[in-house]
Amino acid sequence: MATDFTVNGRAVSSGADADTPLLWVLRDELGLMGTKYGCGIAQCGACTVLADGAPVPSCSIPVSSVAGQRIQTIEGLSPDRGHPVQRAWAEIDVPQCGYCQSGQIMTAAALLAARPDPSDADIDAAMRGVLCRCGTYPRIRAAIRRAAELARAG
Amino acid sequence: MSLTLSRRAFLATAAAALVVPFTVRGTAKVASQPTTLNAYLRIDADGAVTIISPVSEMGQGTHTAHAAIIADELGVDISRVRVTVPQQPAPEYRLFFGQMRSVGSFGVRKWIEPLRKSAAQARTVLTQAAATRWGEDAATLTVDDGAVLDPASGRRAAFAELVADAALLPLPEEPALRPAATRRYVGKAVPRIDTAAKIDGSAVYGIDVRLPDMLHGAVRLAPVFGAEVDSIDAASAPGAIAVAEVPGGAVVIAESWWKAKRLADGLAITWKPTPHDQVSSDDISRRLRAGLDADSAPAAVTRGDAAARLGAAARVVEADYEVPFLTHVSMEPITCAAQVSDSRCEVWMSTQGHDVVREALEAVTGLPAERIFINTTYLGGGFGRKTHGEIAQQAVLASRAVGGRPVKVVWSREDDVRQGQYRPAMAARLRAALDADGRLTAMHARLSGPMMGREYAHVTIRDNMDFFSHDVLRTQKYVASDFLLDHHEVPVPPSLCPWRAVSASQNGFFLEAFIDEVAHAARQDPLAFRKALLADHPSHVAVLESVERRSNWGTPLPGPNWGRGVAIVESYGSRCAQVAEVEMVDDRPVVRRVVLALDCGEAVNPGQVETQMVGSVIDALGPALRCQVTLRDGRAEQSNFDDYPILRIDEVPQIDVEIVDTGAPIGGVGEPGLPPTAPAVANAIFAATGRRRRQTPLGQA
Numbered sequence: 001m002a003t004d005f006t007v008n009g010r011a012v013s014s015g016a017d018a019d020t021p022l023l024w025v026l027r028d029e030l031g032l033m034g035t036k037y038g039c040g041i042a043q044c045g046a047c048t049v050l051a052d053g054a055p056v057p058s059c060s061i062p063v064s065s066v067a068g069q070r071i072q073t074i075e076g077l078s079p080d081r082g083h084p085v086q087r088a089w090a091e092i093d094v095p096q097c098g099y100c101q102s103g104q105i106m107t108a109a110a111l112l113a114a115r116p117d118p119s120d121a122d123i124d125a126a127m128r129g130v131l132c133r134c135g136t137y138p139r140i141r142a143a144i145r146r147a148a149e150l151a152r153a154g
Numbered sequence: 155m156s157l158t159l160s161r162r163a164f165l166a167t168a169a170a171a172l173v174v175p176f177t178v179r180g181t182a183k184v185a186s187q188p189t190t191l192n193a194y195l196r197i198d199a200d201g202a203v204t205i206i207s208p209v210s211e212m213g214q215g216t217h218t219a220h221a222a223i224i225a226d227e228l229g230v231d232i233s234r235v236r237v238t239v240p241q242q243p244a245p246e247y248r249l250f251f252g253q254m255r256s257v258g259s260f261g262v263r264k265w266i267e268p269l270r271k272s273a274a275q276a277r278t279v280l281t282q283a284a285a286t287r288w289g290e291d292a293a294t295l296t297v298d299d300g301a302v303l304d305p306a307s308g309r310r311a312a313f314a315e316l317v318a319d320a321a322l323l324p325l326p327e328e329p330a331l332r333p334a335a336t337r338r339y340v341g342k343a344v345p346r347i348d349t350a351a352k353i354d355g356s357a358v359y360g361i362d363v364r365l366p367d368m369l370h371g372a373v374r375l376a377p378v379f380g381a382e383v384d385s386i387d388a389a390s391a392p393g394a395i396a397v398a399e400v401p402g403g404a405v406v407i408a409e410s411w412w413k414a415k416r417l418a419d420g421l422a423i424t425w426k427p428t429p430h431d432q433v434s435s436d437d438i439s440r441r442l443r444a445g446l447d448a449d450s451a452p453a454a455v456t457r458g459d460a461a462a463r464l465g466a467a468a469r470v471v472e473a474d475y476e477v478p479f480l481t482h483v484s485m486e487p488i489t490c491a492a493q494v495s496d497s498r499c500e501v502w503m504s505t506q507g508h509d510v511v512r513e514a515l516e517a518v519t520g521l522p523a524e525r526i527f528i529n530t531t532y533l534g535g536g537f538g539r540k541t542h543g544e545i546a547q548q549a550v551l552a553s554r555a556v557g558g559r560p561v562k563v564v565w566s567r568e569d570d571v572r573q574g575q576y577r578p579a580m581a582a583r584l585r586a587a588l589d590a591d592g593r594l595t596a597m598h599a600r601l602s603g604p605m606m607g608r609e610y611a612h613v614t615i616r617d618n619m620d621f622f623s624h625d626v627l628r629t630q631k632y633v634a635s636d637f638l639l640d641h642h643e644v645p646v647p648p649s650l651c652p653w654r655a656v657s658a659s660q661n662g663f664f665l666e667a668f669i670d671e672v673a674h675a676a677r678q679d680p681l682a683f684r685k686a687l688l689a690d691h692p693s694h695v696a697v698l699e700s701v702e703r704r705s706n707w708g709t710p711l712p713g714p715n716w717g718r719g720v721a722i723v724e725s726y727g728s729r730c731a732q733v734a735e736v737e738m739v740d741d742r743p744v745v746r747r748v749v750l751a752l753d754c755g756e757a758v759n760p761g762q763v764e765t766q767m768v769g770s771v772i773d774a775l776g777p778a779l780r781c782q783v784t785l786r787d788g789r790a791e792q793s794n795f796d797d798y799p800i801l802r803i804d805e806v807p808q809i810d811v812e813i814v815d816t817g818a819p820i821g822g823v824g825e826p827g828l829p830p831t832a833p834a835v836a837n838a839i840f841a842a843t844g845r846r847r848r849q850t851p852l853g854q855a
């Protein structure tokens with residue numbers, strides 16, 4: 001049975017088995033390769049996407065569970081890297097290998113949507129689910145603070 | 155090195171194969187083809203400059219450094235520079251040991267001169283082409299922003315208009331370089347050229363490769379290291395397009411990876427017994443410890459007579475250390491896409507080991523090197539693990555099993571953690587002789603464990619000296635005379651693979667933890683003790699003084715359970731000192747701050763040097779505190795980030811970096827920041843508690 005939902009504003013209908021993780025539907029069926037696989041067990045956050053605005057590990061939720069939901073991936077965050085989080089990420093030059101960064105950016109975007117002026121503790125709590133093997137964490141912290149400023153400035 | 159040697163060959167092969175479709179802009183003067191000027195440089199029809207870089211981009215920032223070097227020397231804006239990696243290894247791209255590999259922190263220090271020279275050659279012939287066209291003397295012309303300029307007349311010709319003529323001119327062997335004062339990028343914190351693609355999801359890693367008609371492969375590999383397949387029942391994977399047997403296991407091929415993965419998990423496969431089916435980490439540890447007790451072992455370095463000095467010493471300091479297996483857990487798992495026919499083999503992968511992969515592909519296909527093509531994507535981290543070639547063989551065998559259709563094989567995280575290719579488990583016993591005045595006069599370092607260089611056919615272990623096992627100890631500068639380094643070899647079941655900083659990571663721990671004990675035995679401040687012994691080495695002293703000053707060494711810490719520890723390790727041509735501040739919380743070390751100084755000679759991109767230092771410390775802290783791979787019943791006990799827990803954002807200490815320049819030759823950056831962290835933390839734990847922890851991970855008492 002097909003699962004209907006939207007991805008980045010576009011209606012999609014996935015014919016994958018109901019228990020297929022959303023991650024593999026996004027990547028192998030829809031060709032949205034920006035969302036990454038890192039662990040498959042909700043430990044690393046590389047696969048984070050937004051479901052109705054909330055960050056979820058797409059590796060660990062079956063596609064059937066997102067029926068009717070709005071899914072947003074890194075490809076849909078902005079058409080031009082203009083989201084405040086992306087602008088801050090570019091300004092601070094956050095990525096190294098870059099592999100974890102879609103998950104970092106989507107998680108940070110959700111954080112700022114919920115808390116426009118996050119404390120250090122808020123940042124830790126929101127971001128601790130997303131691993132970065134290259135150790136970009138200090139720049140991620142700085143970039144989230146910068147993104148909050150950019151968002152406030154409009 | 156001759157840059158002219160294989161220029162024609164490149165015109166014929168690499169350039170042609172590498173070219174992506176492009177549109178010709180409508181002017182008759184513009185070359186209609188990308189023009190390869192030498193082994194490292196191509197100028198495209200639109201004037202964009204493409205560097206053919208010998209180094210993969212795996213996060214270390216080398217491509218940005220290469221772009222900066224070329225942009226400065228050629229005279230173009232860095233935004234006009236692209237970086238690609240050649241499809242075929244060639245002599246111009248190989249390191250001194252005859253292999254093209256992105257290893258050894260060589261990315262910038264090894265290639266800065268060849269790249270600069272290649273850009274100077276290109277600039278020279280482009281300028282000459284303009285001079286000929288205008289009937290001017292080349293010496294009167296300059297370059298500016300991708301064009302040759304005649305300051306006298308104001309005439310200007312873009313490189314794209316000149317490149318076809320320039321390509322016909324002979325390349326000068328020793329082209330003049332531009333004055334350093336003209337440089338806009340080298341020496342400055344230039345933003346990475348790959349950032350845009352890495353913040354919008356468009357950067358393509360090996361795992362993202364998509365090819366027409368491509369199938370997906372998941373693996374099922376022997377849980378016991380090195381076990382061979384006994385039987386496979388392909389009928390147990392109904393719905394699989396094919397099941398390809400590969401060394402040690404099988405690739406199950408299906409229309410999607412998820413389907414392939416589930417079929418692989420359910421595959422009925424058995425393996426033959428091995429001699430180490432019951433081996434545990436305790437067994438290995440016992441063997442390593444026995445090697446420390448052996449009466450003698452083959453010597454790798456013998457200077458003077460350490461044994462005699464130790465026998466006659468007023469005091470002998472002795473300590474044993476041990477480290478476990480470690481794995482790399484690159485964020486992007488191991489993956490490769492391949493398409494193979496009887497006459498051609500092509501792979502797409504995130505590799506840092508091009509010649510290793512070529513050799514692996516030659517072996518599995520029987521094809522000659524010129525029929526093998528390796529397309530290098532971004533690497534989602536490498537850390538040494540992506541130097542190996544077995545994944546390329548698996549992908550080729552999978553493609554062959556489906557009649558030559560392309561297949562992308564992706565390992566799960568569990569495959570990555572359990573399949574070995576680890577940093578070796580090692581033990582060391584260090585012994586130091588102190589004279590009556592507390593002076594260090596002799597040292598004996600005994601290693602016990604595998605000799606990692608044996609993993610590589612091209613490595614010659616000469617006189618028992620193995621770079622893959624003996625770095626840092628081999629070159630230690632604390633004892634000039636009367637030093638013995640010997641190594642009792644203990645083979646281990648898992649295969650081994652260079653891990654960031656290779657043997658400097660464990661040997662730096664052994665040596666720097668031990669020197670701290672020697673300083674304590676001599677009743678001296680550990681930092682002052684090091685400075686005194688290293689007084690003849692100004693770069694060592696400079697980095698030590700930087701961390702001494704910036705850590706407020708010797709001043710009180712916030713509480714009684716706090717301690718500071720120092721370590722200094724020279725590796726990959728750079729010196730790095732660190733002071734760690736540790737607070738013991740319920741007997742558990744919490745690292746609060748790390749103060750780091752690096753002397754890497756010229757810092758081509760200081761911004762990226764800083765991120766490499768910060769990243770190295772964070773990388774090192776996982777294994778220093780808690781990560782390890784342990785064996786039980788011949789297999790790894792860990793499988794994913796839940797039981798191999800690298801650091802999370804809320805655990806990262808304050809990290810303060812200073813780049814110190816003492817005029818030393820350019821050194822490496824990707825690795826030297828890692829080795830000092832674990833011993834600095836170990837020494838801080840001692841300072842806080844008065845008790846030594848001599849085994850990593852240090853988090854357990």
Ligand code: FES
Binds near residue numbers: 038040041043058
């Ligand atoms: S891949 Fe989903 S959390 Fe790691």
Ligand code: FES
Binds near residue numbers: 131
């Ligand atoms: S940038 Fe490499 S894993 Fe985060």
